[in-house]
Structure formats: C-alpha cells, structure tokens
Amino acid sequence: MxxxxxxxxxxxxxxxxxxxxxxxxxxxxxxxxxxxxxxxxxxxxxxxxxxxxxxxxxxxxxxxxxxxxxxxxxxxxxxxxxxxxxxxxxxxxxxxxxxxGTLQRRTYPAAVDNLELKSLGLLDLEIIEKLQANDYTVFETNPIAPLGSKKP
Structure with missing residues (x-):
C-alpha cells in the first residue's frame, strides 16, 4: 500500500x-x-x-x-x-x-514481507515473487486458492 x-x-x-x-x-x-x-x-x-x-x-x-x-x-x-x-x-x-482527546492521524501499517503473504495460504512463494518482479504477469489458470480451501 x-x-x-x-x-x-x-x-x-x-x-x-x-x-x-x-x-x-x-x-x-x-x-x-x-x-x-x-x-x-x-x-x-x-x-x-x-x-x-x-x-x-x-x-x-x-x-x-x-x-x-x-x-x-x-x-x-x-x-x-x-x-x-x-x-x-x-x-x-x-x-x-x-x-x-486530540485525535492523531492514522499511521500506515508496516510493510508486508513475502513470508507473511505466504502464511495466508492463498499463493505460493514462487508466484508471489513472480508477481513482485514483473510489471504484468499472465497466468493460464487462477493461482489464488479459494478462501474456503487454503493451500498448505
């Protein structure tokens, strides 16, 4: 973000x-x-x-x-x-x-690393790195696992 x-x-x-x-x-x-x-x-x-x-x-x-x-x-x-x-x-x-009290402006969350993204279980680490390395990527099938069934 x-x-x-x-x-x-x-x-x-x-x-x-x-x-x-x-x-x-x-x-x-x-x-x-x-x-x-x-x-x-x-x-x-x-x-x-x-x-x-x-x-x-x-x-x-x-x-x-x-x-x-x-x-x-x-x-x-x-x-x-x-x-x-x-x-x-x-x-x-x-x-x-x-x-x-005086309200402070919200602070932005800390940057997310690849291990945290992998821990969600929705994408493999190779796919995450591929998405971050390229400007655009074309997949033959959807690499994101459905929310109901997380990848191991």
Whole structure:
C-alpha cells in the first residue's frame, strides 16, 4: 500500500478543451453578467447597512418596497445566526476535545514481507515473487486458492 503524497511530474496533467470562439464569448458574457450582478448585490447590502445614499439603493428600495432599516435588520439577523452556529460548533469542538482527546492521524501499517503473504495460504512463494518482479504477469489458470480451501 503506497502512502499518499504529491504527484510526480509525469503524472500531472492538464485538461485541454476545444471550444469555438462563439462559445468562449458566450461564456465570458454570462460570467461577466453574473459578476456584475454579484457586485450590485454586495454594493446594495453594504450601502444600505451603513446608510450610504446612492442611486442604486434608491432604485432597489423603491422596487422592493424596503428601507435601509429593513436591510440592517436582515444583516444583523444573519450575523446573529452566524454567531450562534459558530459558538455552537466551537462548544462542540471543545467538548469533543475534552471527551475524546486530540485525535492523531492514522499511521500506515508496516510493510508486508513475502513470508507473511505466504502464511495466508492463498499463493505460493514462487508466484508471489513472480508477481513482485514483473510489471504484468499472465497466468493460464487462477493461482489464488479459494478462501474456503487454503493451500498448505
């Protein structure tokens, strides 16, 4: 069993896609549209929360029939719910640390040698060494003994 780690240079890869210029322009346009929408929403909430008057908030307040105080109450409620969840998760973390202690990452098992593999009784020692020595091996019949009947 190999341990996890970074990829070797020859294993890294890039996904290259072929798309038309029309599709690329369409993707760029929609991406730009959604970024602009996100910016408008953030500006609306920031300006309404801190009472910064501008044309955007006036238009959106008129269309949504809201006032700055409504937006402030919504932001305060959301912040309060966030703090409640944060405190609950922090208390749960502290409880688990006290109850179960600090958990350590599991350690990998020690390497298995050929005698341990042979002691399972599923393969002969020659077959084990043949499998380890070659990149691939072709067998005429299945060399693995069924689990019910182990090889002596």
């Amino acid at each position: 190999e341990q996890s780690g970074p990829r070797n240079e020859e294993e890294s890869f890039l996904i290259v896609g072929n798309r038309s210029w029309f599709r690329a322009c369409l993707d760029f346009f929609f991406s730009l549209l959604f970024w602009a929408y996100g910016l408008v929403v953030v500006l609306f909430f920031v300006s309404a929360t801190f009472g910064l008057p501008n044309g955007l908030t006036k238009i959106l307040h008129a269309s949504f029939h809201t006032m700055d105080q409504d937006v402030r109450n919504l932001v305060i409620l959301a912040f309060g719910i966030f703090l409640l969840f944060y405190a609950t998760l922090y208390i749960n973390r502290a409880y688990n640390k006290k109850r179960f």
